[in-house]
Amino acid sequence: MAGADGDDSLYPIAVLIDELRNEDVQLRLNSIKKLSTIALALGVERTRTELLPFLTDTIYDEDEVLLALAEQLGNFTMLVGGPEYVHCLLPPLESLATVEETVVRDKAVESLRKISQEHSPVDLEVHFEPLTLVMPTLRQAAEDKSWRVRYMVADKFSELQKAVGPEITKNDLVPAFQNLLKDCEAEVRSAAAKKIKEFCENLPEDSRETIIMTHILSCVKELVSDTSQHVKSALASVIMGLSTILGKDNTVEHLLPLFLAQLKDECPEVRLNIISNLDCVNEVIGIRQLSQSLLPAIVELAEDAKWRVRLAIIEYMPLLAGQLGVEFFDEKLNTLCMAWLIDHVYAIREAATCNLMKLVEKFGAEWAQNTIVPKVLGMANDPNYLHRMTTLFCINSLSEACGQDITTKHMLPVVLKMSNDQVANVRFNVAKSLQKIGPVLDSNALQTEVKPVLEKLATDTDMDVKYFAQEAIRGKDSTVHFLL
Template identity: 25%
Template sequence: MRYASSVPLLFSEVSSPLKDQVNSASRQMVARSLLDTLKEVSDDERDCIAVLERISRLADDSEPTVRAELMEQVPHIAMFCQENRPSIPYAFSKYLLPIVVRYLADQNNQVRKTSQAALLVLLEQELIERYDVETKVCPVLIDLTAPDSNDDVKTEAVAIMCKMASMVGKDITERLVLPRFCEMCCDCRMFHVRKVCAANFGDICSVVGQQATEEMLLPRFFQLCSDNVWGVRKACAECFMAVSCATSQEVRRTKLSTLFINLISDPSRWVRQAAFQSLGPFISTFANPSSSGQYFKEEDGKNTEDCGSTQENSEQVRTTEDVTTEEEHNRTEDLSSHVDGDDLATKLENAMEDQNTVSNNSQRESDYQTESSFHCTLSSESCGEMADENEESSHCCTTGLQEAGLNSQEASLSEQELYNSFHFWRTPLPEIDIDFELQQTSDIKLDREIQELTMPVSPSIPMATRKELEEMIENLEPHIDDPDVKAQVEVLSAALRASSLDPQEETMASISKGTDSQTELTINDQQSFKPILGDIVPLIGDTVESMDSTLHYIHNDSDLSTNSSFSPEEERKSKVQDVVPQALLDQYLSMTDPSRAQTVDTEIAKHCAYSLPGVALTLGRQNWHCLKDTYETLASDMQWKVRRTLAFSIHELAVILGDQLTAGDLVPVFNGFLKDLDEVRIGVLKHLHDFLKLLHVDKRREYLYQLQEFLVTDNSRNWRFRAELAEQLILLLDLYSARDIYDYLRPIAFSLCADKVSSVRWISYKLVSEMVKKLYMASTSTFVVDLMNELVEKFCRCHKWSGRQTFVFICQTISEDDCLPMDQFAVHLLPHLLHLASDKVPNVRVLLAKTLKQTLLEKEYFLNSANSHQEAVEQTIMALQMDEDSDVKYFASIHPASTKIADDAMSTASSTY
């Protein structure tokens, strides 16, 4: 207690204002030792209160380093107070929390960031009562984000509000945080604040739920997506999937899909890059649990229930490579990066410093930006040659926010109107000099409206027959590799299909009505956007292509006439799915276009490959034909990283597609990966069992001949490749018969047992023991006897001591894992094992002593039954106890409790690496 009584005096001394210069380091030391001081006086409530009161005085210290050090100790002190709550009730709420919230507005940057990190840790550990969050924390943050607040403080406070939303829950976030967050999204003066809001938009949406997202947040999100600053739009693109998951399917289709197309067509390359990276995840949010989820139900016995669970499934498919891909580049993140517990202060500090850097570098950018109002750009720009990312002034706003479909009155817009934006965002096609005509039937309203859509664009188009259309398509097909030619063929094909619609089908009446209401809007849109696209609008391409995609989106293929001259294969490829908006899928399929690598991102093909299983899961196996060509293109990509990404996920894709499509479309790709670089082969090797188990038995047996090839690598020092092979062979034992195991897998296992690297050998011992178990359980017992005889010949009688040591390791593993009954073990392996007691190499005898003492003598067969084998083991141990080598004597005489053979395997003298 003497120490406790001196505590107030010590604090009084170090807090004296007359000794600021002399004792600043001492005060910092006192702050660092606060927790230890509290622990010393924890038995006396009065002393604890005295220390806490001195902490409040220390918080007023003029030295920033002292205040920062104090704040670093607050989470630890709070945890101590929580654990000792009976003796010091309300200590944290009364003494510590006011200091934390006060430091949030401190003038020193380091103190502010330390307090922010401390606040997040306290919230994460649930050390702050709900009442205190509402009455003490949130009001301070609201004040710090007021319009007249300091710019830096406001930006940091917004970031804290966003991060704490997931910790405080929906109720507090919706009542206290959401209104101010919506205001900050429209901060006209500081784009840094809007950027933080955009970066954390998905987190807020996931907390407040669907209703609040659609009613309050979505209008703000549309504004941020059309912000004048490209960094804000980029942040929106990065969080688009999270926002989509918080909305209904209807909103996702009618509003978000059109908005996302604008981001893909953004003038800034960085925005387009982020949008294309989010395209696959965004498409995965369209998954229908009743269709895509069934594939997981077949495998796992469970189905998806909602958008969230569907996204988890697709994320599971897409992230297969995460475990082993080490080449992923690190992207610079702003305040949207999540802060972990232990290194919270460091991460938050780095984030704040990055934000300050952006603020300084972008000051000139904010000088000339007109930010008084925010509008949503529906589709006002061409995606041909985009302006440089710094030319932000060209990002004009052409359509108001309410035109984006945010008003409830416009929620009933037809799907044709909402997706008839194809000609706004795609690269303009060159003019083609052709004769063109749509079949005219007086009683078909659709044909008349197609003419009305076509004539305003080019009123002097000559008429052509269907035969001429087909001839033009045939003439262009040899040059289909040219993107421009391919686009022309698509336009002509669309026109040909549109002209072949059956006029007698009853469903056409409803199509005509929908198209009639759309005609005026479409023509007006074309006229209003002609100055933007210039005079190179194709004669018929845009209108008919848009019309065709609209028709295909509404109807399935049974609505089309079968009189087309296309072959069945061409018809199959021309089908359009109805799971996701076709415009999104078209953009996703275009990610393999070589021009995208030049205009968007050099690794765009890798991002396409990364999200392909998720997209395939969303579309379902019935729409695999939409992705097949893209998958084959990616599988033959020149970049090995693209092929590696596919290799790591091919087993998941096989689950989605089923055995028939897997055998037809994935097996050839799989075979190609087997002959690829080691960086690609490791992908298929890590999931070799998962893929082969999905194949038919006959097809599966074909790969027995190729397993030997995995022993050969580009670099012999790549021992992890062989270790993975051993791991997979253990799993493959369940897929093959006893004869196949003995004929094909046994030679590979023996080769791995003699590997130069001990890690590979140790896994191989497990492989051989499991092989013995599998063969013993087979109906034909000759295989296991032959295997054990070969073990004796190849290893026990090996002229190299490492081979004889391998035999001891294998025997120990077989015995320890009960892979063979002890009576069979005693007959076939034990005599040869005991013979090694006279081996001339001490390492072999040491290992033998460990095996006999720690493994065999613990088995019931050698403990309770008096037999000749037990006597032989005991005699061998006695001989080893008198061995001339001290280590052999040691392990044969005692039973070291801390030394197990498995622990010692990696440190034996035979280890190479």
């Protein structure tokens, strides 16, 4: 098919124009997706002189079409003649980077970053860096009267940093980032604080330490004592990561005092965020230098009135135990772990049980036999039946980690004795426990000790006890049923 004047060479552009003017969005989308084929048919010169100007002038379509166009143009370097002419792709991508829809802008920026690597240093300076004046717009947005605009700049700062490159970052973005960290609105400071680690990581390696120590650290020190809990919490979630960037000496001299201050902060979330990221500083200076300040913070969090705070610190206990070592743990933290087992909130007791299992996996069965198991088994005589049931839950979790010998000699007798408990809930949990620990026990213990107790419970006056005992005896998921 030829164009209107009979010239076949005009066909691809003519067809593209018709299709992009069609009311059918899917047709327009399909046309955009075959742009590379059209560009190949046109050749590099006509692609530069006809196709790209046409596309630049027609960026007013549906978001779905514009998104496809932004993605296509990121792969157009060779279709316009290679790196020497790649700057021809900047005008349409620049227009796409300013449309209202976020996903289109993000894709345009991604394509711009992609083709920026194809530019020569001279072309970067001449064509890419002036990109119709990105930096003036960015500077204006970072100082906009609306805090929501400044918030968005702070929230997207890492992406902006990667897009503009190291030189512009050093000259323009560092001052802008400082201002955002000092912003009068807490929401803006909070968004900027969350980006501190990522911003510092992406600084040019040859000047990274100097920039951080000269320009960023002073802002960080101010944020440690910020009036907003949200700002302090945001900072606490990332500040430990600076230690791996700045190294041991700077961490000890400059960051350690900040960590210690945050461990004493009145806000539980701040202390919790510091504790949850201890592995970062442990890699650089070891955790011992923090241990004396850690303990009061951990104890306060462990006893916090909000059960979700208590739950969070329990979840980090295995990490802390591994970093602090068994001696410190036994001396300072063991009592806490046992206290959680009798917390009035079930979720805390459940998490504490899981915590014990992880600690045994970390410190070993011998440690468990000497330190944990006696205390757990002692709860079997507690007047509160909920605490007696916690003993069974702990045995369920610990049996595999402790192994056959400890389970058979120390745990099993306690479980069997609890089969006579006056509370039915305890008795049917005995049946469930015997089924749970069955795989750990040897056949002799199953036949001579477990079997008689399960048979007795299977005739219990309580229907639930009877049911779970019978399930333990004949349940297909039970390891003990075929031995009984």
